[in-house]
Amino acid sequence: xxxxxxxxxxxxxxxxxxxxxxxxxxxxxxxxxxxxxxxxxxxxxxxxxxxxxxxxxxxxxxxxxx
Amino acid sequence: xxxxxxxxxxxxxxxxxxxxxxxxxxxxxxxxxxxxxxxxxxxxxxxxxxxxxxxxxxxxxxxxxx
DNA sequence: TTCGGATGTTATGTTTGTATAACATTGTGT
DNA sequence: ACACAATGTTATACAAACATAACATCCGAA
Numbered sequence: 001x002x003x004x005x006x007x008x009x010x011x012x013x014x015x016x017x018x019x020x021x022x023x024x025x026x027x028x029x030x031x032x033x034x035x036x037x038x039x040x041x042x043x044x045x046x047x048x049x050x051x052x053x054x055x056x057x058x059x060x061x062x063x064x065x066x
Numbered sequence: 067x068x069x070x071x072x073x074x075x076x077x078x079x080x081x082x083x084x085x086x087x088x089x090x091x092x093x094x095x096x097x098x099x100x101x102x103x104x105x106x107x108x109x110x111x112x113x114x115x116x117x118x119x120x121x122x123x124x125x126x127x128x129x130x131x132x
Numbered sequence: 133t134t135c136g137g138a139t140g141t142t143a144t145g146t147t148t149g150t151a152t153a154a155c156a157t158t159g160t161g162t
Numbered sequence: 163a164c165a166c167a168a169t170g171t172t173a174t175a176c177a178a179a180c181a182t183a184a185c186a187t188c189c190g191a192a
Contacts, residue, residue: 001108001109015137015138015139016138016139016140017137017138017139025180025181026180026181026182027138027139028140028141028180028181028182029179029180029181031139031140031141032179032180034139035140038178038179038180039107039108039109039178039179040107040108040179040180041105041106041107041108041148041149041178041179041180042067042105042106042107042108042111042122042126043067043105043132044179044180045108046126046128046131046132047132049128050132055121055123055128056108056122056123056128057121057122057123060108060112062112062115062121062122065112066109066112066113066116081167081168081169082168082169082170083168083169091150091151092150092151092152093168093169094150094151094152094170094171095149095150095151097169097170097171098149098150100169101170104148104149104150105148105149106149106150107149107150107178107179110149110150
């Protein structure tokens with residue numbers, strides 16, 4: 001499942017470690033999400049979208065499919 | 067995490083079993099989601115929103131928090 | 133060029149979402 | 163009251179998300 005985490009993270013000037021800390025997960029988890037190794041729980045997806053002031057649907061391109 | 071699955075399901079006149087079949091999970095999973103026993107994966111959340119022609123953010127009231 | 137921060141990887145363990153089956157309860161039409 | 167569909171529950175097992183630690187690579191500044 002594709003997403004725009006890296007793009008938004010760059011826009012906000014955050015490192016993976018900083019984002020991880022902000023949403024309460026490990027940095028490796030952010031790496032795996034950005035690399036598409038697995039898709040997040042809805043809870044985590046929501047926390048990340050909140051940090052970036054956007055919606056889950058927008059951040060994870062849900063109109064492209066699930 | 068609150069959601070409007072039951073409300074949308076009623077609006078579409080679907081049983082829990084029918085919705086479960088449409089999104090490829092067991093009926094018990096739908097029961098647990100409606101009852102709030104756990105929150106879904108983003109993948110499942112997206113499939114359910116798709117069936118109801120709405121967004122994940124709207125269906126799971128994500129503006130209320132994660 | 134070298135050093136350090138940022139990013140990527142791999143292995144192993146824990147937690148949580150989901151499957152499965154069996155049974156209980158509620159509700160509704162007849 | 164009865165039958166049956168819909169909904170709810172519980173126990174056990176499995177898969178996927180996430181934690182943790184250790185190490186590897188990449189890249190920009192001094």
